[in-house]
Amino acid sequence: MDAMVETKGLGKTFVRKDSTPIHAVKGVSFSIHRGEIFSLLGPNGAGKTTTISMISGLIEPSEGDAYIGGYSIRQQPRQAKQLIGVVPQEIALYPELTARQNLWFFGRMYSLRGKELRMRMDEVIEFMDLEERQHDRIDTFSGGMKRRVNIGVGLLNRPQLVYMDEPTAGVDPQNRRRILDTVFRLRDEYQMTVLYTTHLMEEAEELSDRIGIIDYGEIIALGTQAELTERIGAEDRLVIEVKRPSDEETLLDALRAHPQASKVAYQVDDLKDGDRRGGNTVMPAEEAVLTVYCQNGRKLLAEVLNIIAQQVEISSIEVRQPDLEAVFLHLTGRALRD
Amino acid sequence: MDKIFVIAFNDLRIYLSQRGNLISLTAIPIVLAAVFGLSSAPRGGSIAVDFIDQDNTPASQALVDALLATNDAFVRGSEVENIESARTRVGEGTASAAIVIPQGFAQALQTFEALPILYFSREDSFGDPIQHSVNTVISQLNSSIIAARAGELVLNALDIEAESGALYARAQDLLAQELVVYDLRLSNSEGDLQPGEGFGQSVPGLGAMFVMFTVLGGMATLLRDRQNWTLQRVIVMPVSRAQVLGGKILSLFILGMIQYLILFGFGGLMGLEIGSRIVLLVFVMAAFALCITALTFAIASSIGSEGQAIYLANLLSVTLAALGGGWWPLEVVPPFMQTLGHISPVAWVMDGFNTLIYFDGGLMDILPYVSVLFGSSIVLFAIGIRRFRIVN
Numbered sequence: 001m002d003a004m005v006e007t008k009g010l011g012k013t014f015v016r017k018d019s020t021p022i023h024a025v026k027g028v029s030f031s032i033h034r035g036e037i038f039s040l041l042g043p044n045g046a047g048k049t050t051t052i053s054m055i056s057g058l059i060e061p062s063e064g065d066a067y068i069g070g071y072s073i074r075q076q077p078r079q080a081k082q083l084i085g086v087v088p089q090e091i092a093l094y095p096e097l098t099a100r101q102n103l104w105f106f107g108r109m110y111s112l113r114g115k116e117l118r119m120r121m122d123e124v125i126e127f128m129d130l131e132e133r134q135h136d137r138i139d140t141f142s143g144g145m146k147r148r149v150n151i152g153v154g155l156l157n158r159p160q161l162v163y164m165d166e167p168t169a170g171v172d173p174q175n176r177r178r179i180l181d182t183v184f185r186l187r188d189e190y191q192m193t194v195l196y197t198t199h200l201m202e203e204a205e206e207l208s209d210r211i212g213i214i215d216y217g218e219i220i221a222l223g224t225q226a227e228l229t230e231r232i233g234a235e236d237r238l239v240i241e242v243k244r245p246s247d248e249e250t251l252l253d254a255l256r257a258h259p260q261a262s263k264v265a266y267q268v269d270d271l272k273d274g275d276r277r278g279g280n281t282v283m284p285a286e287e288a289v290l291t292v293y294c295q296n297g298r299k300l301l302a303e304v305l306n307i308i309a310q311q312v313e314i315s316s317i318e319v320r321q322p323d324l325e326a327v328f329l330h331l332t333g334r335a336l337r338d
Numbered sequence: 339m340d341k342i343f344v345i346a347f348n349d350l351r352i353y354l355s356q357r358g359n360l361i362s363l364t365a366i367p368i369v370l371a372a373v374f375g376l377s378s379a380p381r382g383g384s385i386a387v388d389f390i391d392q393d394n395t396p397a398s399q400a401l402v403d404a405l406l407a408t409n410d411a412f413v414r415g416s417e418v419e420n421i422e423s424a425r426t427r428v429g430e431g432t433a434s435a436a437i438v439i440p441q442g443f444a445q446a447l448q449t450f451e452a453l454p455i456l457y458f459s460r461e462d463s464f465g466d467p468i469q470h471s472v473n474t475v476i477s478q479l480n481s482s483i484i485a486a487r488a489g490e491l492v493l494n495a496l497d498i499e500a501e502s503g504a505l506y507a508r509a510q511d512l513l514a515q516e517l518v519v520y521d522l523r524l525s526n527s528e529g530d531l532q533p534g535e536g537f538g539q540s541v542p543g544l545g546a547m548f549v550m551f552t553v554l555g556g557m558a559t560l561l562r563d564r565q566n567w568t569l570q571r572v573i574v575m576p577v578s579r580a581q582v583l584g585g586k587i588l589s590l591f592i593l594g595m596i597q598y599l600i601l602f603g604f605g606g607l608m609g610l611e612i613g614s615r616i617v618l619l620v621f622v623m624a625a626f627a628l629c630i631t632a633l634t635f636a637i638a639s640s641i642g643s644e645g646q647a648i649y650l651a652n653l654l655s656v657t658l659a660a661l662g663g664g665w666w667p668l669e670v671v672p673p674f675m676q677t678l679g680h681i682s683p684v685a686w687v688m689d690g691f692n693t694l695i696y697f698d699g700g701l702m703d704i705l706p707y708v709s710v711l712f713g714s715s716i717v718l719f720a721i722g723i724r725r726f727r728i729v730n
């Protein structure tokens with residue numbers, strides 16, 4: 001497949017004031033196909049913004065190069081930039097100007113003018129649903145509306161590649177929904193390629209054709225969600241909350257004896273008195289959580305419940321399929337969301 | 339090229355869309371120029387002072403010399419017969435001031451009598467360099483007289499050895515009767531002040547200060563542009579760094595020129611003669627506006643926050659204006675301060691304007707001053723452009 005973006009050993013080392021280096025991005029190589037939504041998923045500080053800042057020509061790479069539609073961002077920045085639409089993490093608009101005045105200015109920066117510029121502005125205003133407020137100053141807009149104008153500016157030049165850096169940060173659920181729908185429309189109606197960064201697993205899962213997981217400046221995994229979960233051999237998890245059994249070992253042994261259960265975890269959260277007053281008495285928990293790992297959770301559920309029900313009372317049951325959270329946990333030993 | 343103009347246009351549009359900026363661009367400078375312009379008198383490179391020495395003794399001549407020595411710009415006016423003609427000359431503006439030392443001056447010094455020294459001037463005391471000098475010399479004179487008197491009292495006291503209470507009272511009495519300077523200042527309306535001439539100092543001087551306020555204030559705008567990420571957004575578009583910088587430079591330069599033109603336009607309305615010298619005046623303005631734009635870029639890269647930028651812009655504007663003769667003519671300050679003042683670009687632009695306004699100079703006459711301004715612009719731009727970061 002034809003690559004829209006290709007990075008080759010792309011890396012960035014910042015030098016702190018005390019001249020210690022920060023390797024923000026460590027020589028990453030990956031490609032983004034034409035017409036796909038590609039997400040860079042990683043925790044805060046992973047290097048997402050630095051990576052796209054290099055791809056978009058905002059900052060000079062310390063090593064490697066990135067090619068956009070075949071143009072090197074280092075050697076042919078003008079041609080490369082003409083293909084990109086940029087939606088920065090910040091609301092990069094002039095608050096004193098109206099939505100239209102902002103669009104006009106940035107349109108001119110893409111060398112658009114006259115009738116064509118007016119047409120593109122109208123198109124963007126309609127697409128982002130801004131007709132009513134187009135003549136109002138940006139500083140009178142709500143956060144969600146500003147985000148929409150911010151995205152709109154990135155679409156003015158009908159780019160082949162749109163990059164969006166956490167475009168849903170600080171946005172309420174309705175506006176978030178609209179933004180995610182916009183991303184789909186860009187791919188489906190305009191055949192654009194979208195490079196999307198987020199630290200939210202749910203967004204990456206919902207949107208992406210393919211996902212690159214980035215951590216400490218390295219792409220630690222890349223592929224479709226199915227490929228990623230498959231690659232780590234992730235299993236379903238049966239999470240069962242029970243009344244705490246009097247004889248824990250018997251129950252666990254019974255579960256572990258099941259041929260399809262690869263692993264059984266048991267967790268009780270005793271409430272230490274110290275949690276409240278600094279004393280040492282332990283208040284035994286009344287509840288416990290059993291987690292059974294297995295290949296086909298739904299099929300196994302009845303049998304597992306049967307074993308447990310013979311010994312203790314069940315309070316709740318949940319079947320969890322493998323997700324990116326599990327992938328991240330598996331690869332790094334850390335949870336994505338801290 | 340086209341994008342440079344669009345960037346400059348956009349920056350100006352943002353600047354002018356804020357009402358506070360409009361006020362500081364127009365109302366405040368005009369009001370201040372009016373206040374300063376109406377309260378200062380005409381002047382040239384030198385200030386003529388008529389001395390009428392009716393005493394004509396070594397002591398009175400020493401006083402005249404002392405007065406002349408206080409300020410290089412003072413020159414001795416013509417010998418005038420009587421007080422009436424001195425008054426007329428000052429009223430007509432032939433002389434800037436007249437000082438009458440009455441007969442009996444030397445005698446009064448000996449006997450510690452109070453004696454009126456007459457002083458005429460058309461100026462208000464604010465910004466009147468002659469009166470400042472007179473006051474300085476007279477107060478020195480007074481101090482030495484008081485010291486002499488006190489000494490004599492002590493000697494007398496030792497001789498007589500009595501009436502210490504009365505002696506003290508007499509000392510008090512004498513201290514109260516200092517040599518009196520009668521300040522017979524004429525009011526402006528009495529003299530025939532040519533309208534507009536007072537604006538020859540205030541318009542270019544305050545103009546320089548407000549150009550600095552406005553243009554140096556652009557440091558804050560540059561920082562905000564980066565904080566808002568609008569600067570970064572522009573640079574990821576097909577726009578070169580040179581175009582971005584060109585646009586920013588152009589917008590600040592134009593703002594500086596607008597500021598100057600507003601003030602000179604106002605000066606013109608108030609009677610400052612602009613007419614034929616307009617091209618050269620604009621040339622001098624451009625040199626200064628460019629120099630301050632370059633200064634803005636040279637220091638913007640070292641500033642951390644918007645607050646710092648605004649503080650520094652105001653501090654620099656006020657000190658550079660005061661130092662360089664934007665507030666009062668440099669001729670009234672001591673020679674070493676005149677030299678020191680020329681580290682401020684304001685001193686050079688004021689030299690240029692003075693050459694045009696007071697000495698009817700031409701292009702060749704202003705060239706040295708303008709070259710200094712253009713030269714420093716080049717150096718400052720070289721520093722600023724190299725250090726300017728689009729991404730922090």
Ligand SMILES: Nc1ncnc2c1ncn2[C@@H]1O[C@H](COP(=O)(O)OP(=O)(O)OP(=O)(O)O)[C@@H](O)[C@H]1O
Nearest residue numbers: 014022024043044045046047048049050051199730
């Ligand atoms: N200009 C800079 N100077 C020094 N260090 C930097 C600079 N920009 C980024 N870094 C560092 O590089 C690392 C990666 O930062 P980056 O902004 O790319 O992360 P991110 O994945 O976008 O995070 P977030 O989700 O918080 O936006 C961080 O450790 C950050 O502190």
Ligand SMILES: [Mg+2]
Nearest residue numbers: 048049089165
């Ligand atoms: Mg980021």
